Amino acid sequence: MPEKTEKPGTEKPGTETTAAAEDRPRRRQARGERRIAQLLDAAATVFSTTGYTAASTNAIAREAGVSPGTLYQFFPNKEAIAIELGSRLMHEMRQSYDEVLAPIDPAATPIEEVVAGTVDRFIEFNCRHPAFFALMHGPDIPGRIAEEHDALHRTLATRVETILAPFVPGVPASEITRTAQMCVGIYKAGLELVLAHEGAEREAYVQELKTALLRYLGPLTGAS
Structure with missing residues (x-):
């Protein structure tokens, strides 16, 4: 007898196609990624509002609108x-x-x-992500974050050296290195003041930061 075949869409109850079975893990993964993004957004709000030290997993879960148990499915702790x-x-x-x-x-x-x-680009980033400053400059941030931030700082200083070098031909490399480190230091000090203000006052501090950098670099680069 010829083998009986079922028409598409008439599968027996309790069975599922291979494609449907393979799609389930992808849907679960997508839901998990959305939940992680939701928890990280909530953590960013809590960290920027209270600081890392005072933040708690309960506060993050509450901000995310989920139970602490749901949070612990994805992260074991605040760190x-x-x-x-x-x-x-x-x-x-x-x-x-x-x-x-x-x-x-x-x-x-x-x-x-x-x-x-x-300055405009980096200020925009920090204003858009206030949790970045809270995490990178807190008194007791996790060691791994501190290490990554130190590496980021070194990268920034090296990039500033690369930018400055063409403006000061003939200046010793060691002097350019010191100048780059000072520029980064001035920026970090000014950033704290910028983030402490809002609106027109924030813009005024941004302009002060640019002026401070230009006045510092003027004698070296010949800028007016």
């Missing part, structure tokens, strides 16, 4: 959440470095434009 959030933010910051801190032709781009563009 793990901070490490994941910090790593993602530092990855985004590194992308900003690649886009903004590229080698520049000083004949085509004046130092004033370089400083203004760089």
